[in-house]
Amino acid sequence: MYALRFDFQVSNNEAKYEAILTGLLLEREVGAKDLSASSDSLLITILVNDTYEAKDQRMQRYLDTTRKLTHSFKSFKINHISQGKNKRANAVSKLASTSFDHFTKKVLVEVLMERNIDNRKIDSIAMPHDWxxxxxxxxxxxxxxxxxxxxxxxxxxxxxxxxxxxxxxxxxxxxxxxxxxxxxxxx
Structure with missing residues (x-):
């Protein structure tokens, strides 16, 4: 399991975008070509699927960044799933918001120090020489x-x-x- 913890204030929609962006970055890093994602946020799925445009400036930046990253894959599809069918993801999200010292061996927790839309990981193609x-x-x-x-x-x-x-x-x-x-x- 993989969870994110934010070292900055985020809204619910921003947190869901951060999760999508982090997943896209991980998939790009391992060389995935065809990608299918799911989200329980109807707003985000319709925005990413080009059905609507974001009105808020920050949400537009998230949307632009997400679309930019999805173009690095041969194919990308995002589907909406109901929150009831997303129980495992909801459980992991609750774990990430609590103290995680006792379960770091079972759940991978990444602490984001800055927003994915504010850093240079999106544009960077070159990987570190030896991580x-x-x-x-x-x-x-x-x-x-x-x-x-x-x-x-x-x-x-x-x-x-x-x-x-x-x-x-x-x-x-x-x-x-x-x-x-x-x-x-x-x-």
Whole structure:
């Protein structure tokens, strides 16, 4: 499971857009080509599906950013589902709003320090040369990067990682250990 926690104020619709954008970024990073998403927000699904235009300036920025990201996929479809059929997502959202120290090994919690519409991840095509290095440095030598936000993220996510024979592994959803590699090596 994957949950988001916001280090800034968000409305309900903004939180749902942040979830969609984060999912799109993750899917793009792993190289997905065809993507189907679901949302229990009727407003967001009709906006993303080009049925209506957003009126609020911030919502328009979310919509523009979402559409820009969806164009990086061969195909993209978003469907509306009722809240009753979205029980698992609702449960994860409630978990993310509580203290998450006790379940970091079961639920991946990402803390967003800024809005996805305010950062440069959307336009960036180039991936970091080796994202595993900061985790290895922290787990092996207790050394963190100088950037406070990155250091905090590494500390929060570190319990999900382990080192075996100088290789970084991450606990998978089914308690399997997945070997972590740099993006270039994955390509």
């Amino acid at each position: 595993t290095k900061p985790y290895l440095e922290y787990l092996l030598h207790d050394v963190l990067p100088d950037d406070r936000a990155i250091s905090r993220k590494i500390k929060i996510n570190a319990p999900q990682f382990s080192i075996r024979e100088k290789q970084l592994y991450k606990r998978g959803y089914l308690a399997l250990w997945l070997r972590c590699i740099a993006h270039a090596k994955g390509q």
